[in-house]
Amino acid sequence: MLEIKPIFNALRRSKVGAVLLLIQIAITTAIVSNAAFIINDRITYLNQDTGYPEESIFSFGVMTFGKERDISQQFEEDEAMLRNMPGVIDAALFSSVPLSGSGSSTSLRLKPEPQKSRTIPSAYLFADEHALSTLGLTLAEGRNFDINEVLVTQDRSKLTEVAIVSRAFLNEAFPDGDGLGQMVYMGDAPFKIIGVVEHMKGPWLKSGASDNVVIIPFIQAQSYQQIVVRTAPEDRADIMKQMEDKMLAAYDKRVVVNVIGLDENKAQYNASDVLMMRMLMVLIVVLVAVTALGIFGLTLFNISKRTRQIGTRRALGARKSAIIRYFLIENTMVCLAGLLIGAGLAVWLGHELISRFSVPPLSHTYVMITAAVVLIMSLLAVIFPARRAARISPSVATRSI
């Protein structure tokens, strides 16, 4: 037998406390469901598969200021030296490092300039025939660059005429699935697609076109170069430590900077997302704790106000369980009303966030799960004070009359 009607009437007589509880529960539900959703979105983003064995790859930058050596030739020698180092699987010069947040992108065309054409935005990397092996990628279709196709030059007017692309790029450029062997153009420079990699990411994970990557076999000798190295994961730290000395021993008029693992490089790019995630987690935990505390305090207050009343009920024969049930039902009623408003508030907040910021639409499952958790938490917060109420002796009722 549930005493909903009398409890409701009792509630109406002490509205303020109930309303405060209701507000807390509503806002808590709204914030927690949205925050949990954003957290989950970030976790999915941070844990996505990039296609690279991140723990076995590292990169570094080399700034050459000496002028007496031919840079192209120097880097050919450097590459050979690196590839022969024990523990190194492969190494190559790259115009930009994937996942690092820095690189070049362009819109590739299906027809050369100046013809009108559909364009596909894509990141592009200049590297040689060791590119795939250095990044730990395998070809899904087609072939790798031939050594004769790799152009090493200081003159950008010449470009090689082949390219390896990611599947995502190929599908966007040639939705009919006949992309391998077709031509794409950078300005008026043609590239024949000779190979496809199933899955690889460009320098910017947050860009809308992060899956579109084109590798072009081209080494442009510049004073600033980036080298990517792949090792066995357990050897990486050791080899990273030797890098600066090895490179300077080969030629000392240069500076080696930013020797960094690919996973660490990615983490730096994503630092703000980790920060957001942590702050939201703290917010959720503290918010739930404060709300639980609020429910706890308010129930205690209610009980102290109704001590005589409870004593009277007990004197009239109410069981301890009936007293506990009373408070549980009372709390549940307030809580359900709060959750109902909170769910609406959560959806509204979700809409507000979407209209102002680039967040995905809130999934309603999150609202429901949050509501369930808040309800359970509120019941737990009530049980302790309710049991204390149940221990009130019937004699209290008679004492002060």
Next chain:
Amino acid sequence: MFTHYLDLGWRSFRRTPLVSILMVLAIAIGIGITMTSLSVYHMMTVDPIPQKSEKLFHPQLQTMDDGEEGWGADNLPLQLTYKDAVNLYNQPFPDHKAAMIRTGMTITMNNSDLRPFIESVRATHRDFFSMFDKQFIYGGPWSEQQAESASPVAVISQELNDKLFGGRNAVGEQIFLDEISYRVVGVTQDWKTHMKFYDVNNGAFLDHEQVYVPFERIPAQSIDTWGNTQGWKFENINNFKDKLQSELFWVQFWVELDDAQAVAQYREDLMAYMQQQQALGRFNREKLEFALRDVNTWLDYREIVSEDNQILVALSFMFLAVCLANILGLLLAKFMRRAPEVGVRRALGASKWQVFMQHIVEVSMLGFVGGLLGIAIAQLGLWGVRVTQDRYESLATMDMSMLLSAPVIAITACVIAGVYPAWLVCRTTPATYLKTQ
């Protein structure tokens, strides 16, 4: 009277320590969380150069063909082409202006066992220093003449001066930038602002450059940018000379305009410049467009405050609201229990107003203590932010205004929460309670 109320408040705190501590904790956590996100937000939005921000302007020219889409909210290019920057610099008006790019160079010393290292370098005009109120410790900017002849002269930062010359007056000394000998003409004081408002292209909160060289060195030494280069049309760019002639955007440009009249005149000048360029065959557009934004408008436009931070600020204020509802509930409990006592006081002649004030003072005390504790919690939070993202090193701190506003917000919040309970208490009719005594 006030001290008496403080005393009463303290007694009340001692009488119900548990509830009081709970309230202090609630307000402290609420303030702590709110101040953590608010401090980062505040540091991101604070005016980086308040004494001059309304006089410094960053022009943008719409040099793209009709139908081409740009990067900003209004499709205008975010930087200038090299030739536009040079042309605008060579115009007679206004007096103070500077084009600039960020680049990087290897630093070596002639006779030293110092390992070569890379520093980022700003290539800019000599007015840069006076426009952005950059103070010199030694020397000063390079001369007009040195600029015109693209002399290898450099201004270095205090930090670099300490590293290379042990902090002594380095004016006249030589440093080698990319193996070219530069003479140091000035040493600047380090920036007080953490925001690189004059160049937000690579992140507005990166470190300031340590070396400054004349803008005229760019063509002389083929100095390329370390910042963003954006293009909108296909151009065959095979060497650095092509890049200088191209329509690529990679140069920042600032002017100093002292009053509204100067702004109006410069707007006319910009329009005249665009018309002149159009006559020369550039700008295939129906309508000529440009923008002239001052520092704060520019920072707004470039959206340097991260979305995440705005979301966090909004959520943490909602969180503060929950804490307030919580405190309100606890205050109700606490004050109502005191009704009999208040009844007696009222009967002895205390006015409603006095009772009300007494409770408000008590609540303010809670807020004050909670605010102080909140600052401690916020420091903990900011430490967490710095650990997670080292780029926020200088952002995740509380400046004086934030330190002062924490207790103010806390007390205000508590007073708001306390008004209703205090009002309920002061309405207590003495008779009811006198009867039961």
